Amino acid sequence: xxxxxxxxxxxLKSIIEALIFASEKPLSIDRIKEILDDADRKEIIHSISLLxxxxxxxxxxxxxxxxxxxxxxxxxxxxxxxxxxxxxxxPKFSQPALETLAIIAxxxxxxxxEIEELRGVDAGGVIKNLLDKKLIKIVGKKxxxxxxxxxxxxxxxxxxxxxxxxKSLPTLKDLAxxxxxxxxxxxxxxxxxxxxxx
Amino acid sequence: xxYSVKLQSFEGPLDLLLHLIKKNEIDIYDIPIADITKQxxxxxxxxxxxxxxxxxxxxxxxxxxxxxxxxxxxxxxxEPEQEEEDPRADLVKQLLEYQSIKEAAFSxxxxxxLDRDVFVRKAFPEEAEAEELQQGIDxxxxxxxxxxxxxxxxxxxxxxxxxxxxIGERLSIGDKISVILESLEREDNISFYNLLKGGRSRxxxxxxxxxxxxxxKLKMIKINQTVACGPIWVYKAVRSDEENTILPSPxxxxxxxxxxxxxxx
Numbered sequence: 001x002x003x004x005x006x007x008x009x010x011x012l013k014s015i016i017e018a019l020i021f022a023s024e025k026p027l028s029i030d031r032i033k034e035i036l037d038d039a040d041r042k043e044i045i046h047s048i049s050l051l052x053x054x055x056x057x058x059x060x061x062x063x064x065x066x067x068x069x070x071x072x073x074x075x076x077x078x079x080x081x082x083x084x085x086x087x088x089x090x091p092k093f094s095q096p097a098l099e100t101l102a103i104i105a106x107x108x109x110x111x112x113x114e115i116e117e118l119r120g121v122d123a124g125g126v127i128k129n130l131l132d133k134k135l136i137k138i139v140g141k142k143x144x145x146x147x148x149x150x151x152x153x154x155x156x157x158x159x160x161x162x163x164x165x166x167k168s169l170p171t172l173k174d175l176a177x178x179x180x181x182x183x184x185x186x187x188x189x190x191x192x193x194x195x196x197x198x
Numbered sequence: 199x200x201y202s203v204k205l206q207s208f209e210g211p212l213d214l215l216l217h218l219i220k221k222n223e224i225d226i227y228d229i230p231i232a233d234i235t236k237q238x239x240x241x242x243x244x245x246x247x248x249x250x251x252x253x254x255x256x257x258x259x260x261x262x263x264x265x266x267x268x269x270x271x272x273x274x275x276x277e278p279e280q281e282e283e284d285p286r287a288d289l290v291k292q293l294l295e296y297q298s299i300k301e302a303a304f305s306x307x308x309x310x311x312l313d314r315d316v317f318v319r320k321a322f323p324e325e326a327e328a329e330e331l332q333q334g335i336d337x338x339x340x341x342x343x344x345x346x347x348x349x350x351x352x353x354x355x356x357x358x359x360x361x362x363x364x365i366g367e368r369l370s371i372g373d374k375i376s377v378i379l380e381s382l383e384r385e386d387n388i389s390f391y392n393l394l395k396g397g398r399s400r401x402x403x404x405x406x407x408x409x410x411x412x413x414x415k416l417k418m419i420k421i422n423q424t425v426a427c428g429p430i431w432v433y434k435a436v437r438s439d440e441e442n443t444i445l446p447s448p449x450x451x452x453x454x455x456x457x458x459x460x461x462x463x
Contacts, residue, residue, distance in 0.1 A: 021319075024318070024319065024320055064316070071318055072318065072319065073310075073312075073316040073317065073318055074316055074317045074318075075316070076310050076315040076316055079314065079315045079316070079317075082317040083314075085317075086313070086317065088313060088314070092307075092314065093306075093307065093311070095209055095303065096209060098303035098304075098306050098307050099209065099299055099300065099303040101303070101306060102299050102302035102303040102306055103299055103302075105302070105306075106299075106302055118292075118295055118296065118299060119209070119210060119212070119296065119299070120210040120211050120212040120213075120255055120259070120292070120296065121209065121210035121211075121253065121255045122253075122255070159312055160311060160312045160313075161306055161309045161311060161312070162309055162310045162311070162312065162316065163309075169302075170305055172298045172301070172302060175298065175301040175302055175304075175305055
C-alpha cells in the first residue's frame with residue numbers, strides 16, 4: 001500500500017480506527033501491520049498516536065494501550081452507568097484475590113506452597129478462582145520432588161488491570177514509598193499521568 | 199478494651215501481626231515479642247469467644263511467636279565471635295514481605311480495572327458465559343464442583359448406621375445406570391438430589407453418583423441447573439426410540455462393559 005499522500009495517511013488512520021473499534025481484544029501493532037500488508041510501522045504508530053490524541057478528551061471512551069495492543073475503553077468516570085448496563089453487582093476483587101494476584105504478578109512463576117508461605121494462609125480456593133477467571137495460568141512444573149505446578153499471570157490479567165506488560169507494574173520499592181505517604185489520591189494521580197504520557 | 203472492630207477482616211496471621219505492630223507504633227525491626235505475643239493471643243481468644251473459626255494458620259503463628267519468645271529468654275552465647283541470629287529475623291522478613299504484597303495488592307486495586315472502572319465493547323457477559331459452556335461435556339451450567347457439593351450434602355445427611363449388618367451387598371454401576379434410566383422412562387426429569395437420596399447406604403450413594411457421571415460421559419443423560427445454587431436436574435439426552443440404535447447399551451447385565459465396578463465387598 002502506498003501511503004505517500006496526505007489523503008492516504010488520513011485513510012490509514014481511519015482504517016486503524018475501524019480495526020481497533022471492531023476488535024474485541026486489544027489489537028497489536030503487529031496485527032495491524034499484518035492486516036495492512038505493507039504499511040510502514042512508523043506510519044501506523046504515528047496514526048495511533050494521532051487517534052489517541054483525538055480520543056483523549058470530550059468522549060465517553062478513550063484509546064487505551066493495554067496488553068501490548070490498543071483498545072477503546074470507556075472512561076472510568078462513567079463506570080456506574082456501565083455497571084448497570086452489564087448488570088454487574090459486585091465488581092470488586094476480594095482482598096485474598098488481590099494479594100494472591102499481586103504475589104503471582106511480582107514473583108512468577110511460583111508454586112502454591114510459595115504463595116501460601118508469603119500470605120501465611122491457604123491459597124487453594126483463591127488459586128482455583130483466579131484460574132477460572134483466566135487471570136492466572138499453570139505455566140509448568142517446578143523441578144523439585146513432587147513436581148508441583150507453577151503459576152503465572154495471563155494476558156487477561158494485563159487486560160483486566162489495564163497494564164501494557166508486566167514491566168509496567170510499579171516496582172515494589174516505589175510502592176513502599178507510596179505506602180509511607182499513605183495518600184490514595186496521590187497514587188491515582190500517578191497512574192493518570194503515566195497513562196497520558198506516550 | 200476495644201477489640202470489636204475489624205476482627206473478621208484479617209486475612210491471616212501476618213495481617214493480624216502487621217495490624218498490631220502498626221497499632222502499637224512498633225519498629226518492625228525490633229518487635230517486643232513478649233508484648234506482641236500476648237496481644238496476639240488475646241485476639242485469638244476473642245475470635246474464639248465470638249465463635250469465629252480460628253483457622254489453623256492463626257494457631258501455627260501463635261506457636262511460632264511463643265517459640266521465638268522462649269528463644270529470646272535464653273542467655274546470649276558467651277562467645278562473642280559466634281554470631282547469634284536474632285530469633286525474630288525470619289518473622290521480620292516474612293512481615294516485610296507480606297507488607298510489600300499488601301501494598302502491591304492495594305495498588306492493583308487502585309488501577310482502572312476492566313469491568314469495574316472501564317469497559318470494552320463485547321457481547322453481554324451472560325452470553326459470553328453461555329458460549330464458554332459449549333465446550334467440552336455438556337453440563338449446561340453445572341460445574342463438577344457443584345455436583346460434588348450436592349453429593350457431599352447428601353453424604354452428610356446420611357444417618358449414622360447404628361446396626362451393622364454384614365451382608366456383602368453387590369452394587370454395580372451398571373445396575374445403577376439401568377435404575378436411573380428406568381426412572382427417567384417414567385419421569386422426564388428427576389432432581390439430582392432425589393436420585394442420590396434414593397441410596398440407602400454410603401456405598402450406594404457413591405455408586406449412584408458414579409453412575410450419573412458415567413451416563414453424562416456416555417452422553418445418555420444431561421444435567422441442568424436453572425438457578426444458581428438451585429436444584430440440579432437430570433434428564434434424558436436421547437429419545438427412547440433412538441437410543442438403541444445410536445448408543446451401545448451400557449446396561450448389560452453382570453460382568454460386562456466398563457460400568458462394572460463392584461463396590462461393597
